[in-house]
Amino acid sequence: QSAMLQLAATEIEKEAAAKEVEKQNYLAEHCPPLSLPGSMQELQELCKKLHAKIDSVDEERYDTEVKLQKTNKELEDLSQKLFDLRGKFKRPPLRRVRMSADAMLRALLGSKH
Numbered sequence: 001q002s003a004m005l006q007l008a009a010t011e012i013e014k015e016a017a018a019k020e021v022e023k024q025n026y027l028a029e030h031c032p033p034l035s036l037p038g039s040m041q042e043l044q045e046l047c048k049k050l051h052a053k054i055d056s057v058d059e060e061r062y063d064t065e066v067k068l069q070k071t072n073k074e075l076e077d078l079s080q081k082l083f084d085l086r087g088k089f090k091r092p093p094l095r096r097v098r099m100s101a102d103a104m105l106r107a108l109l110g111s112k113h
Helices: 002-030 040-088 101-109
Strands: none
């Protein structure tokens, strides 16, 4: 058991190291290092670019939230319909009934015939 625990611990450490490397690679790819320009004009342009990126990311986040809410609402509606359908149409256990042909015709067509 202790050997298995040691093996599992080393596997967990390897996975953690791999995740860290993957995180660093992702950050290096998607987040370039920040280089602060010296002049005021360049700083203002950098701020404008950052604000534009923030706005676009905010719009995407809002869109995904709306889609998620819509999907959750549809799921709730469908589960409610499913619950209603299950609850309403319970079949009673059928019993065998002995009827004559005349009684069956009277039951189906009414007492006129």
